[in-house]
Amino acid sequence: MSLERRVSIITLGVADVASSTAFYERLGWKKSSVSQDEVTFIQMKGTVLALFGREALARDAGVDQSSPGFSGVTLAHNVSSPTGVDAVIKFAVSCGARLVKAPQKVAWGGYSGYFADPDGHLWEVAHNPFFPMDEHGHVVLPD
Incomplete structure (x- = not known):
């Protein structure tokens, strides 16, 4: 199995x-x-x-409930371009998200930023030129 x-x-x-x-x-x-x-x-x-x-x-x-804080987990929303990252982050903030890290070029060669939902769950919005996306918006990793 x-x-x-x-x-x-x-x-x-x-x-x-x-x-x-x-x-x-x-x-x-x-x-x-x-x-x-x-x-x-x-x-x-x-x-x-x-x-x-x-x-x-x-x-x-x-499990015992711990107080909210960094859990060691982030959720990611990939988009097809750096301008898409900027737009999604701006939109999320307009909906009540808290900007955690402004979109910027990152060491691994992409472009990303972070926002937190009202409970502090971190969402990364990223453009990764090494992770192509299919026609449905799903990340497709190389074999």
């Missing part, structure tokens, strides 16, 4: 499901009709983003 190379759902532990849902809806993302007061599901390209109360998520996983 082996584990398939895919992520089905990314769940973010949030302080307030309704307010976090409103933020992601301002980004233009639509919650699914299967969402409930306690959890929001948003269909992404190939995955689902779930927003679930932070305390409830910790309970569900059977």
